[in-house]
Amino acid sequence: xxEPRPKRPDRRSDARERxxxxxxxxxxxxxxxxxxxxxxxxxxDELTTTLIRGVAEQRDRLDAAIxxxxxxxxxxxxxxxxxxxxxxxxxxxxxxxxxxxxxxxxEAVELAKRFSTDSSGRFVNGVLSSLAEDLRPAGPPDG
Numbered sequence: 001x002x003e004p005r006p007k008r009p010d011r012r013s014d015a016r017e018r019x020x021x022x023x024x025x026x027x028x029x030x031x032x033x034x035x036x037x038x039x040x041x042x043x044x045d046e047l048t049t050t051l052i053r054g055v056a057e058q059r060d061r062l063d064a065a066i067x068x069x070x071x072x073x074x075x076x077x078x079x080x081x082x083x084x085x086x087x088x089x090x091x092x093x094x095x096x097x098x099x100x101x102x103x104x105x106x107e108a109v110e111l112a113k114r115f116s117t118d119s120s121g122r123f124v125n126g127v128l129s130s131l132a133e134d135l136r137p138a139g140p141p142d143g
Contacts, residue, residue: 012047013107013110015044015047015048015051016047016051016111018044018045018048019048019051019052019055019088020081020111022037022040022048023055023087023088024080024081027080028080032056033052033053033056034056036052037049051091051092054095055087055088055091058094058095059087062086062090062091063075063087065094065131065134065135066083066086066087066090066127069127069130069131070086079117079120081115081116082112082120082124085108085112085124086108086127086128088108089104089124089128089131090128090135093131093132093135093136094135094136101132101136104128104132105128105129105132108124108125108128109121109125109128
Protein backbone atom coordinates (compact mmCIF):
# COMPACT_ATOMS: atom_id res chain seq x y z
CA UNK A 1 0.00 0.00 0.00
CA UNK A 2 1.40 3.39 -0.88
CA GLU A 3 1.72 6.22 1.59
CA PRO A 4 -0.60 9.19 1.20
CA ARG A 5 0.92 11.99 -0.81
CA PRO A 6 1.82 15.05 1.24
CA LYS A 7 -0.51 17.97 0.87
CA ARG A 8 0.84 20.40 -1.69
CA PRO A 9 1.34 23.94 -0.48
CA ASP A 10 -1.29 26.40 -1.62
CA ARG A 11 0.30 29.59 -2.93
CA ARG A 12 -2.63 31.70 -1.67
CA SER A 13 -2.31 30.26 1.83
CA ASP A 14 1.43 30.89 1.67
CA ALA A 15 0.80 34.50 0.60
CA ARG A 16 -1.55 35.04 3.56
CA GLU A 17 1.08 33.60 5.88
CA ARG A 18 3.77 35.91 4.42
CA UNK A 19 1.43 38.87 4.82
CA UNK A 20 0.94 37.92 8.48
CA UNK A 21 4.72 37.76 8.98
CA UNK A 22 5.15 41.19 7.40
CA UNK A 23 2.37 42.78 9.46
CA UNK A 24 3.91 41.32 12.60
CA UNK A 25 7.38 42.51 11.57
CA UNK A 26 6.07 46.02 10.90
CA UNK A 27 4.40 46.15 14.31
CA UNK A 28 7.51 44.85 16.09
CA UNK A 29 9.76 47.38 14.33
CA UNK A 30 7.32 50.27 14.62
CA UNK A 31 7.26 50.82 10.84
CA UNK A 32 4.46 50.84 8.30
CA UNK A 33 3.48 47.55 6.68
CA UNK A 34 4.34 49.03 3.28
CA UNK A 35 7.85 49.88 4.51
CA UNK A 36 8.25 46.30 5.77
CA UNK A 37 7.11 45.07 2.36
CA UNK A 38 9.55 47.31 0.51
CA UNK A 39 12.48 46.26 2.74
CA UNK A 40 12.22 42.64 1.60
CA UNK A 41 15.26 41.34 -0.25
CA UNK A 42 13.16 38.99 -2.37
CA UNK A 43 10.19 40.71 -3.95
CA UNK A 44 6.96 39.33 -2.46
CA ASP A 45 4.37 37.71 -4.70
CA GLU A 46 1.41 39.67 -6.01
CA LEU A 47 -1.14 38.43 -3.45
CA THR A 48 1.13 39.17 -0.48
CA THR A 49 1.68 42.67 -1.88
CA THR A 50 -2.06 43.18 -2.42
CA LEU A 51 -2.85 42.08 1.13
CA ILE A 52 -0.18 44.26 2.76
CA ARG A 53 -0.96 47.37 0.73
CA GLY A 54 -4.70 46.86 1.16
CA VAL A 55 -4.48 46.41 4.92
CA ALA A 56 -2.19 49.44 5.21
CA GLU A 57 -4.40 51.68 3.07
CA GLN A 58 -7.64 50.64 4.78
CA ARG A 59 -6.37 50.10 8.32
CA ASP A 60 -8.63 52.70 9.94
CA ARG A 61 -11.74 51.32 8.24
CA LEU A 62 -10.79 47.72 9.01
CA ASP A 63 -9.97 48.51 12.64
CA ALA A 64 -13.27 50.34 13.10
CA ALA A 65 -15.20 47.36 11.70
CA ILE A 66 -13.23 44.89 13.84
CA UNK A 67 -13.71 47.01 16.98
CA UNK A 68 -17.50 46.98 16.52
CA UNK A 69 -17.65 43.17 16.20
CA UNK A 70 -14.97 42.17 18.75
CA UNK A 71 -17.37 42.23 21.67
CA UNK A 72 -15.57 42.68 24.98
CA UNK A 73 -12.20 43.39 23.37
CA UNK A 74 -10.42 46.59 22.46
CA UNK A 75 -7.91 46.56 19.64
CA UNK A 76 -5.19 47.44 22.14
CA UNK A 77 -5.94 44.34 24.24
CA UNK A 78 -5.88 41.90 21.32
CA UNK A 79 -2.77 39.86 20.66
CA UNK A 80 -0.92 41.46 17.74
CA UNK A 81 -1.14 38.26 15.71
CA UNK A 82 -4.91 38.00 16.20
CA UNK A 83 -5.40 41.60 15.14
CA UNK A 84 -3.18 41.12 12.09
CA UNK A 85 -5.10 37.99 11.06
CA UNK A 86 -8.38 39.87 11.53
CA UNK A 87 -7.13 42.76 9.39
CA UNK A 88 -6.15 40.41 6.57
CA UNK A 89 -9.49 38.59 6.78
CA UNK A 90 -11.49 41.81 6.97
CA UNK A 91 -9.64 43.21 3.96
CA UNK A 92 -10.38 40.06 1.97
CA UNK A 93 -14.04 40.14 2.95
CA UNK A 94 -14.34 43.78 1.91
CA UNK A 95 -12.15 43.86 -1.19
CA UNK A 96 -11.83 40.36 -2.63
CA UNK A 97 -15.34 39.22 -3.61
CA UNK A 98 -13.74 36.49 -5.76
CA UNK A 99 -12.74 34.65 -2.56
CA UNK A 100 -15.68 32.88 -0.88
CA UNK A 101 -16.49 33.96 2.68
CA UNK A 102 -15.91 30.42 3.95
CA UNK A 103 -12.40 30.39 2.46
CA UNK A 104 -11.51 33.77 3.99
CA UNK A 105 -12.68 32.64 7.43
CA UNK A 106 -11.11 29.16 7.22
CA GLU A 107 -7.74 30.56 6.15
CA ALA A 108 -7.79 33.16 8.92
CA VAL A 109 -8.76 30.60 11.56
CA GLU A 110 -5.92 28.32 10.48
CA LEU A 111 -3.40 31.18 10.70
CA ALA A 112 -4.68 32.12 14.15
CA LYS A 113 -4.48 28.51 15.38
CA ARG A 114 -0.94 28.07 14.06
CA PHE A 115 0.60 31.33 15.20
CA SER A 116 -1.35 32.69 18.15
CA THR A 117 -3.02 31.50 21.36
CA ASP A 118 -5.10 28.38 21.97
CA SER A 119 -8.36 30.36 21.85
CA SER A 120 -7.43 32.53 18.87
CA GLY A 121 -9.04 30.30 16.25
CA ARG A 122 -12.47 30.56 17.88
CA PHE A 123 -12.06 34.29 18.46
CA VAL A 124 -11.06 34.99 14.84
CA ASN A 125 -13.89 32.77 13.56
CA GLY A 126 -16.48 34.65 15.62
CA VAL A 127 -15.29 38.12 14.69
CA LEU A 128 -14.89 37.40 10.97
CA SER A 129 -18.24 35.59 10.79
CA SER A 130 -19.88 38.73 12.19
CA LEU A 131 -17.82 40.99 9.94
CA ALA A 132 -18.87 39.07 6.85
CA GLU A 133 -22.38 40.48 7.31
CA ASP A 134 -20.95 44.01 7.35
CA LEU A 135 -18.19 43.82 4.77
CA ARG A 136 -19.34 41.37 2.12
CA PRO A 137 -22.00 42.80 -0.13
CA ALA A 138 -25.06 40.60 -0.46
CA GLY A 139 -24.96 38.54 -3.57
CA PRO A 140 -25.18 34.99 -4.81
CA PRO A 141 -24.30 32.34 -2.21
CA ASP A 142 -20.65 31.33 -1.94
CA GLY A 143 -19.82 28.02 -3.39
